[in-house]
Amino acid sequence: MNHLSLIIKREYLTKVxxxxxxxxxxxxxLIMVALISLVGYLSQLNNDKVRTISVLDESGLFANQxxxxxxxxxxxxxxxxxxxxxxxTQESEVYGLLYIPNNKNIDTLAKSITFYSEDSPTISVINxxxxxIRKKANSLKLEENDFDADxxxxxxxxxxxxxxxxxxxxxxxxxxxxxxxxxxxAGYLLFMFIIIYGNMIMRSVIEEKTSRIIEVIISSVKPxxxxxxxxxxxxxxxxxxxxxxxxxLGALSLAVTLIxxxxxxxxxxxxxxxxxxxxxxxxxxxxxxxxxxxxxLPIANLIIMxxxxxxxxxxxxxxxxxxxxxxxxxxxxxxxxxxxxxxxxILAVYVGVFTVIExxxxxxxxxxxxxxxxxxxxxxxxxxxGVPLWQQILSVVIxxxxxxxxxxxxxxxYRVGILMYGKKASYKEIIKWLKY
Amino acid sequence: xxxxxxxxxxxKTYGSYRAxxxxxxxxxxxxxxxxxxPNGAGKTTFIRIINQITMPDTGSVLLDxxxxxxxxxxxxxxxxEERGLYKSMKVGEQALYLAQLKGLSKAEAKKRxxxxxxxxEIGDWWNKKIQELSKGMAQKIQFVVTVLHEPKLLIFxxxxxxxxxxxxxxxxxxxxxxxxxxxxxxFSTHRMESVEEMCDHITLIHESxxxxxxxxxxxxxxxRSNTYEVGLVTPNKxxxxxxxxxxxxxxxATFKTINDELQYNIKVSDxxxxxxxxxxxxxxxxTHFVEVIPSANDIxxxxxxxx
Numbered sequence: 001m002n003h004l005s006l007i008i009k010r011e012y013l014t015k016v017x018x019x020x021x022x023x024x025x026x027x028x029x030l031i032m033v034a035l036i037s038l039v040g041y042l043s044q045l046n047n048d049k050v051r052t053i054s055v056l057d058e059s060g061l062f063a064n065q066x067x068x069x070x071x072x073x074x075x076x077x078x079x080x081x082x083x084x085x086x087x088x089t090q091e092s093e094v095y096g097l098l099y100i101p102n103n104k105n106i107d108t109l110a111k112s113i114t115f116y117s118e119d120s121p122t123i124s125v126i127n128x129x130x131x132x133i134r135k136k137a138n139s140l141k142l143e144e145n146d147f148d149a150d151x152x153x154x155x156x157x158x159x160x161x162x163x164x165x166x167x168x169x170x171x172x173x174x175x176x177x178x179x180x181x182x183x184x185x186a187g188y189l190l191f192m193f194i195i196i197y198g199n200m201i202m203r204s205v206i207e208e209k210t211s212r213i214i215e216v217i218i219s220s221v222k223p224x225x226x227x228x229x230x231x232x233x234x235x236x237x238x239x240x241x242x243x244x245x246x247x248x249l250g251a252l253s254l255a256v257t258l259i260x261x262x263x264x265x266x267x268x269x270x271x272x273x274x275x276x277x278x279x280x281x282x283x284x285x286x287x288x289x290x291x292x293x294x295x296x297l298p299i300a301n302l303i304i305m306x307x308x309x310x311x312x313x314x315x316x317x318x319x320x321x322x323x324x325x326x327x328x329x330x331x332x333x334x335x336x337x338x339x340x341x342x343x344x345x346i347l348a349v350y351v352g353v354f355t356v357i358e359x360x361x362x363x364x365x366x367x368x369x370x371x372x373x374x375x376x377x378x379x380x381x382x383x384x385x386g387v388p389l390w391q392q393i394l395s396v397v398i399x400x401x402x403x404x405x406x407x408x409x410x411x412x413x414y415r416v417g418i419l420m421y422g423k424k425a426s427y428k429e430i431i432k433w434l435k436y
Numbered sequence: 437x438x439x440x441x442x443x444x445x446x447x448k449t450y451g452s453y454r455a456x457x458x459x460x461x462x463x464x465x466x467x468x469x470x471x472x473x474p475n476g477a478g479k480t481t482f483i484r485i486i487n488q489i490t491m492p493d494t495g496s497v498l499l500d501x502x503x504x505x506x507x508x509x510x511x512x513x514x515x516x517e518e519r520g521l522y523k524s525m526k527v528g529e530q531a532l533y534l535a536q537l538k539g540l541s542k543a544e545a546k547k548r549x550x551x552x553x554x555x556x557e558i559g560d561w562w563n564k565k566i567q568e569l570s571k572g573m574a575q576k577i578q579f580v581v582t583v584l585h586e587p588k589l590l591i592f593x594x595x596x597x598x599x600x601x602x603x604x605x606x607x608x609x610x611x612x613x614x615x616x617x618x619x620x621x622x623f624s625t626h627r628m629e630s631v632e633e634m635c636d637h638i639t640l641i642h643e644s645x646x647x648x649x650x651x652x653x654x655x656x657x658x659x660r661s662n663t664y665e666v667g668l669v670t671p672n673k674x675x676x677x678x679x680x681x682x683x684x685x686x687x688x689a690t691f692k693t694i695n696d697e698l699q700y701n702i703k704v705s706d707x708x709x710x711x712x713x714x715x716x717x718x719x720x721x722x723t724h725f726v727e728v729i730p731s732a733n734d735i736x737x738x739x740x741x742x743x
Contacts, residue, residue, distance in 0.1 A: 003537060010533050014525065212520030216581075219487040219514045220537040222506075415490070 003221045004229050011204060011233025016240060025241045029248035037256050051095035051125065056085045058102035059109060065136045066098075072128055074098075086116055096121060098129060106144065110137045180357055183381025186306055187349045190313050190376055194345065197238035198321040202334060204230045205325025205414075223411035227326065231318045231407065298384070305383055305392055312399035313376025317341065319403055323410035326417060348374035352381040360385035370395050372402035440465040440589055440620040441486065446495035448481055455481040457644040458495070463589075463622060463637070468615055470635035470652070471624040472736060477641045479624045480517065483591055486622075487514050499589065510539040513587035517594045517624075519578055521566045528562035531581050538585040545584065552580045556606070571598055579607055583614060590614060593624045608634065628733040638732070640739055647743045652732070659730040659738065662704050665689050667724025668716055669697045676719050684712070695723050 015021055052073045055066060066074040075094075077085050082099055089097040096117030103109040113133060115121060139149040205227065208214040217226060324337045351368045359365060360382050369379040369387075375395045383392065441463040448456040456478045463469045473479050484490045486497060488504055497504050499511065522530055528549070535545035553559040556576055566574055575598050583590060592611070596604040612634065615621055623635060631638060631652075638655065640648035648655065666689075670676045677698055680686060685703040693699070704712050709727070716722050730738075 006533065006536050014522070018524070207522070211523050212518055213522060215484075215489065215516035215518055216514070216520075216534065216578075217537070218489050219512070219516070220509055220534070 003225050007221065007226060007229025008233040008236070011230050012236050012240075015200070015204075015234060015237035021237070021241070025244050026248070029245050029252055032249065033252040033256055036253070052093070053096050053098055053125075053129075054085065054089050054094050055098045055100070056080065056082065057100045059100050059104075060102075061109075061140060062100055062133070062136055066129075066132050069128075072125065089116065090118075095125075106137055106141050110134075178384070180353070180381070182302065182384055183352050183356065183377060184349075186310065186380045187345075187352060187377040190310060190317075191342075191345055191349070193238065193242070193314055194317045194342070197234065198317060198341070200238065201231055201234045201318050202321040202325040203331060204234050205322050205410075206328065206331055206334075209329055209417075218415070223326075223414045224408055227319075227322050227407050227411050227414065231315060231322055235314065235318060298386075301392075302380075302383060305396075306380060308396050309376040309380050309399065312372075312396060312403060316372055316376075316399060316403040316406060317345070319406035319410060323406060323413060326410045326414035329417070344373035345377070348377035352377050356381045356385075361387075370398060372399045375399055438462075438464055440500060441622070442498045442501075443482075443486075444496050444498075446482070446485060446492045446497060448478075448485065448490070448492050454644050456485075456492070459641065459646050460495075461639050461646070461649060463620060465620055466615065466618060467636045468611070468621045468623055468634050470631045470638035470732075471622055471641065472626065472628075472631060472638055472732075473641035474626060474740060478644045479641055480593060482641070483514070483516075483593055483622070483624060486589075486591065487512060510585060511588045513538075513582045513585065513590045515578060515582040515590075515592045515595055517597070519575075521574055521578060521581075523567040524565060526562070527564050527566065527569070527577055530566065531577060531584070534581045535584050540585050548584055548586075549580070552584065556580065572600055572603055575599055576603065576607075579610070583610075583619075587619065589620050589622065591622045591624070594627075595623070595625075596627065596630060626736075628731065628736055631732045635732075640736065642740050642743050645743075648735075648739050655735060656730055659735050661728065661730070662706060662708065663701050663728040664704065664709060664712060665691060665724060665726045665728055666700050666702050666712075666716060667691070667693060667695065667697045667722070668700075668720050669695050669723055670720030673698055679719075683715070691724065693723065697723055699724075701728060 050073055051071060052075060053066075054077050055062070055074050056077045057063065063076070068074060077088075080088070085097055085099070096115055099114045099116065101109070101112050101114075103112060110133065115126070115129065142149045142152065208217055208226075320341050324334055324341075328334055348368065351364065351374060355362065355368075356365045356378060365378060365382055368374045369382050369391070376399065379387070379392065379395050439462045441461075443459060443461050446456055446459045447454070459478070459482060461469075471479050471482065481490070485492050486499075486504070488506065488509065499508050502508075525533070531549050532542060532545050535549070536542060540548070550559070553562065558573070558576060561569065561573065561577070566577070569577070579595070582592075590611075595607060595611070599607060608630070611621060611623075623631075625631060635652055638649065638652050639646055650658075668676065680698075680700065680702070686700045689699045689701040691699060702712060713722065713725060716725075
């Protein structure tokens, strides 16, 4: 077996057999599911509480306008004064008192409604109340001006501009969002992976120095093979852990849903649905349209490029961590290097979100989609907008070449680090080392 | 071919510091070659050059007549002074890994390891982690790993540091055995007792320069001072002592004895030993007459001082 595969195997097995690693692999999903379930459980508790609101409507215009739902119940008071109503409400279990004064001018009325409660009401309660009032007030106002509310609703025009490229490819606003999401997810995944496993690679590179085995190893293998083996081995261990997490999280959340009946994903779906409705769209319709848009994306191209850029981007950042590990003697010296590594990645996400969406083929977008530290995110965001294949390939090649360059550079630092006893290496010296 | 390793005019500079200055040595095949020198003399740099961890600025190193190449590492076993093992790895796995890095197949490595572990009576350590072993135990593993691939050239940098006397002796015997089986050993140390016991050839490096090299016995001859340690039993000690002082260059000596005698180191001219002995026989009973042979330690100190 050659050196590289031996090293990869050792790095992988040492990581995977490490007790702390195993514990974290199985414990993290448990903790995550437990936390999400707890939050879900608590918010369900909250949701289960039905709030009752007393309504004192002196104008008489809002009778039957407030519909009870799961969270809110309305009871109408009549023939009581405001003072009495306030007193009664305060003494009873009722959440609050909505007071609508008697005023014939709708505009003035709409502004003089008051809600009394023990403490500040939640935003969702206020939204519910205001929505009901607004709806009624609007139709009252329309009636007052002799418009038919239903007719007006029917007359509302649904605007949907058709977008089409000169190649005949149809696009839409929605597809822009999809593209943004795609790049965003890629960037986020990369970010997470780097943060979780970057340190692990660095520690692994320092390992030989702290255990003082470095000279034995370095007299058997070349540093570049050692570093490459460490990066690949540790990454594979990371992928293993990540895969276990995904599987466990899936299984656990399924189990939790079945056993406790807490639907963690439903919470988000509800929120999305609420947002959709607020935006005036229909959920089902939206999903269908999203699916259609999704199908229009160059899926095969995207998946292949996603894999290439994800792997390349990860390896490049991993090699930077390896270079830090190569330059220092102990982990305590590494803190200062951590943040500068992540800055290009953050920059990439910013460029992606603010520039690529505005102008996917502008100079800034183009430049950043070739710079290796930012290309994994920026190019991935550009690809859905159509990037010539040669540009994609060029960017991938630059990315991987930079990765190899960084590893090579790191291995030089590594060798210098062992031999120089804290002295700085001259450029002439470094050039000499290249020969071996 | 007589020499396994030949270094020609090897120089190495770190920044402005000259670590090695035109060092040339010839290591005869099958010898135990002592690479001696005070701390910081350049021994480790030289060893690293042989191991291709670093390369010389000028000069060349030949192994078996060929300039050093990457595949030579499997013919070299190196036990560095700065040594350690992966702490969280099991002994057996670790030894297998390191042996495979040196080009052995897994099966072959396993076979040889079992043999060695049996011989050193450490077979039950196979599944222990290094961090569970004592320092001396870890050193034994390290030694086995160094020699496992049966290299032509073995390089030991301060091999006995960290060993108790029993294990140091064990390792010494193993090194001699390896030499008898045909390996050539380069042995870097500043512990002179072990040089005396083991080395056939030595090179002395001081402040980046070679100041002495050759067969240990030749060097000792070169450094001999024609001095004899003498014990003489005589009734009138004071008178004989005064007489000796007038005739010879002498200094007091002490050695263990059961007699009440005069003890001196007496220096004579070349070939004057018999004359001295004849003179002494006339003065009393000679109980002790030995040439003072310079120890490696004396040579070391003298050479460094003279330089």
